[in-house]
Amino acid sequence: MSDFWSACLNQFERELSAQQFNTWIKSLRAEDEAGSPRRLRLLAPNRFVLQWVRERYLGRIEDLGTKFYGEPVSVSLGVCNTSDTTAPAPIHAESGPVLSQSLPPATPLSTNTASTGAGLMNHISDPAYEKTRLNPGFTFDTLVTGRANDLARAAAQQVAINPGTSYNPLFVYGGVGLGKTHLIHSIGNAVIANNPVAVVRYLHSEDFVSDVVRAYQNKSFDAFKRYYRSLDLLLIDDIQFFSGKDGTQEQFFYAFNALVEAKKQIIITCDTYPKDIQGLEDRLISRFDWGLTVQIEPPELEMRVAIVKKKAEASRIQIGDDVAFLIAKNLRSNVRELEGALNRILAFARFHGRDISIEVAREALKDVIGATNRQITLDLIQKTVADYFKIKVSDMYSTKRTRAIARPRQVAMWLCRELTPHSLPEIGDAFGGRDHTTVLHACRTVVDLKTRDTQFNHDLHVLLQTIKG
Amino acid sequence: MTPLQRQLLLGLRPDQPRTLENFVAGRNGELLRGLARLTVPENTGSYYLWGPPGCGRSHLLAAVTRLARRPAVLSSADELGHTWTWQPGSLLAVDDVHTLNDDGQATLFRAFIAARNEGLSLLLSGPVPPLELTLREDLRTRIGQCLIYEIQPLSDTEKAATLAQHARERGMALDEAIVPWLLRHGRRDLPSLLATLDALDHASLELKRPPTLPLLREVLQLRLETE
Numbered sequence: 001m002s003d004f005w006s007a008c009l010n011q012f013e014r015e016l017s018a019q020q021f022n023t024w025i026k027s028l029r030a031e032d033e034a035g036s037p038r039r040l041r042l043l044a045p046n047r048f049v050l051q052w053v054r055e056r057y058l059g060r061i062e063d064l065g066t067k068f069y070g071e072p073v074s075v076s077l078g079v080c081n082t083s084d085t086t087a088p089a090p091i092h093a094e095s096g097p098v099l100s101q102s103l104p105p106a107t108p109l110s111t112n113t114a115s116t117g118a119g120l121m122n123h124i125s126d127p128a129y130e131k132t133r134l135n136p137g138f139t140f141d142t143l144v145t146g147r148a149n150d151l152a153r154a155a156a157q158q159v160a161i162n163p164g165t166s167y168n169p170l171f172v173y174g175g176v177g178l179g180k181t182h183l184i185h186s187i188g189n190a191v192i193a194n195n196p197v198a199v200v201r202y203l204h205s206e207d208f209v210s211d212v213v214r215a216y217q218n219k220s221f222d223a224f225k226r227y228y229r230s231l232d233l234l235l236i237d238d239i240q241f242f243s244g245k246d247g248t249q250e251q252f253f254y255a256f257n258a259l260v261e262a263k264k265q266i267i268i269t270c271d272t273y274p275k276d277i278q279g280l281e282d283r284l285i286s287r288f289d290w291g292l293t294v295q296i297e298p299p300e301l302e303m304r305v306a307i308v309k310k311k312a313e314a315s316r317i318q319i320g321d322d323v324a325f326l327i328a329k330n331l332r333s334n335v336r337e338l339e340g341a342l343n344r345i346l347a348f349a350r351f352h353g354r355d356i357s358i359e360v361a362r363e364a365l366k367d368v369i370g371a372t373n374r375q376i377t378l379d380l381i382q383k384t385v386a387d388y389f390k391i392k393v394s395d396m397y398s399t400k401r402t403r404a405i406a407r408p409r410q411v412a413m414w415l416c417r418e419l420t421p422h423s424l425p426e427i428g429d430a431f432g433g434r435d436h437t438t439v440l441h442a443c444r445t446v447v448d449l450k451t452r453d454t455q456f457n458h459d460l461h462v463l464l465q466t467i468k469g
Numbered sequence: 470m471t472p473l474q475r476q477l478l479l480g481l482r483p484d485q486p487r488t489l490e491n492f493v494a495g496r497n498g499e500l501l502r503g504l505a506r507l508t509v510p511e512n513t514g515s516y517y518l519w520g521p522p523g524c525g526r527s528h529l530l531a532a533v534t535r536l537a538r539r540p541a542v543l544s545s546a547d548e549l550g551h552t553w554t555w556q557p558g559s560l561l562a563v564d565d566v567h568t569l570n571d572d573g574q575a576t577l578f579r580a581f582i583a584a585r586n587e588g589l590s591l592l593l594s595g596p597v598p599p600l601e602l603t604l605r606e607d608l609r610t611r612i613g614q615c616l617i618y619e620i621q622p623l624s625d626t627e628k629a630a631t632l633a634q635h636a637r638e639r640g641m642a643l644d645e646a647i648v649p650w651l652l653r654h655g656r657r658d659l660p661s662l663l664a665t666l667d668a669l670d671h672a673s674l675e676l677k678r679p680p681t682l683p684l685l686r687e688v689l690q691l692r693l694e695t696e
Contacts, residue, residue, distance in 0.1 A: 047586070047588060050511070051513060051585070054512075054513070076509065076511075077511055078510075078511055079511075133586055135585065175606075176606045176607045176610050177606075177607075177610040204582045206578075206579055206582055207582070238607075271607075331600075331613075333610075334610050334613075336610040336611060336613055336614040337599070337600070337610055337613035337614065339614055340599070340613045340614040340615060340616070340617060343614075343616055344616055344617055344618075347499070347503065347616055348499065351498075351499040351502065352499070366619065367598070367617050367618050367619040368598060368599075368600075368613075368617045369598060369600055370519070370597060370598030370600065370601060370619065421656055421657045421658035421661070422656065422657070423653075423654055423655050423656050423657060424653050424654060425654060426656075436653060436654065440653065
């Protein structure tokens with residue numbers, strides 16, 4: 001297996017930039033799995049690298065394995081267990097009682113690393129990066145800008161260059177799934193890229209609430225306060241979850257005051273404008289106005305297309321404009337679901353070994369948007385077939401047996417059998433009380449004709465598409 | 470069927486554990502392969518499966534959590550209350566997410582928030598695609614970000630295979646004519662078909678008669694009369 005991993009390293013070194021290779025691939029440690037010649041275990045320095053490799057490079061490693069051995073190999077991923085022991089000592093937080101489980105010691109990334117143009121990439125494989133809880137995939141480079149977020153982005157970049165001094169707090173609000181989290185992670189990552197010793201922490205409001213509860217339970221408010229006041233940049237997501245939680249709001253109020261006073265940056269996101277947040281103390285709301293409030297709006301079609309393409313690019317997949325438009329047209333309201341749809345298409349194409357064409361995308365999207373989910377009833381089928389063949393719906397249950405009527409009736413019976421769980425006697429009943437053997441005969445006739453008559457087959461295809469939506 | 474002829478049954482059922490192997494794949498091969506990966510430790514993908522009742526959602530959720538080589542918890546929506554604890558790296562499965570109450574939704578939302586940092590995988594199911602779920606929007610869109618699969622219904626041939634397998638598991642020596650007859654005369658959704666087969670097995674044991682077509686007709690006739 002070590003030969004294979006060496007070959008893999010050589011290949012990736014050719015395919016990737018030096019920075020990408022060093023950050024994601026070279027930092028992996030390969031282990032043979034005992035007694036299994038076709039099994040490789042790769043250990044990443046932390047969970048972020050693990051996740052990144054899984055999302056972007058695992059498929060390629062498996063492909064290379066198949067080429068190398070001529071048969072599939074099994075590659076598993078894990079995290080090295082040694083990360084925490086090598087973390088440098090905190091510089092801001094005083095040493096003292098052990099903090100609660102979710103409060104890792106506030107730790108600068110690496111005190112002896114100079115800030116260079118390579119920026120963030122140099123620090124991701126540093127075990128201390130994990131403690132920031134930032135997502136390395138969310139950067140300004142991967143953030144698509146359009147009319148919906150250009151002001152927010154400009155403000156965010158300003159804050160990333162001058163944290164604590166330009167706009168404090170930066171308050172970002174907007175609807176669900178529009179990229180607020182991506183934007184604030186971008187700030188965190190940019191701050192680290194510019195200043196590796198900055199102590200950055202991202203957390204969701206729910207996590208802050210849990211920390212407060214735990215501090216109450218463990219009577220560890222000193223450690224709690226010390227931790228939050230030691231941060232250089234606090235990114236807190238979905239502040240609306242503080243609504244009605246007075247104890248949490250009080251603790252946040254003190255932390256907020258201490259950080260702003262010390263010129264440390266706070267960035268907040270919320271689903272509404274500060275003054276519209278229900279159940280939040282006025283003294284907090286008024287403080288949110290101290291800095292700058294920016295909105296993120298829903299992206300327009302072109303921006304959604306650009307987002308889809310950018311996300312595909314991040315997965316090292318090229319997709320055509322037609323596919324990107326198809327996704328963007330079907331999922332309008334938020335970015336998360338665009339990503340879900342794209343991932344589904346990628347999984348489908350990969351499983352079936354097909355290129356990502358518009359047909360493949362349409363097929364895969366059926367699962368996402370539920371094209372077949374309309375309630376299909378016997379009545380619906382009878383009406384659709386009657387309309388298609390321009391006969392009356394009543395002819396479906398009449399006793400007429402001319403071919404112009406009997407054939408559409410047979411088609412409708414076949415569709416009822418294919419698209420509904422009704423029994424054949426029930427279907428027969430719906431067609432004027434016919435016997436189940438008549439339905440069976442109709443189904444056999446249609447199956448037979450389908451293979452012999454192209455036009456008839458086309459009619460069936462159109463009807464199936466119409467009824468299934 | 471006179472009461473005198475009846476054999477009293479112990480009510481023992483040879484319950485087969487739900488596995489991915491005893492789920493007839495049909496056109497769900499891609500999904501099954503993905504779900505098999507979900508059983509592996511440290512796989513952080515999340516899935517949402519949807520389809521009408523009886524399509525096999527619960528079977529798959531139970532199978533994946535049972536087979537998982539990592540901590541795994543399966544919870545029905547009505548069990549999911551305000552508190553839900555998990556170990557890092559767990560696989561968390563929730564069936565019927567459309568019926569989650571406010572507390573359950575808040576809990577599932579917290580699981581989504583924790584997923585990245587704690588290496589969790591979520592496996593969820595419901596009757597409709599995420600776009601049609603009426604849940605909190607921040608939760609609904611996160612479900613929409615999962616890998617979404619509609620469970621494809623089985624063809625008649627695949628249903629026949631499932632019924633034959635079910636009969637084998639129950640030790641029924643099934644008359645060959647029964648499955649085609651059931652598919653022609655009964656409701657053809659899988660739960661109805663399996664329930665009919667179970668009723669036939671019950672009658673066969675009770676009356677000490679082989680599970681033949683005439684017995685099946687009698688069973689269905691009796692059911693019709695008592696309904």
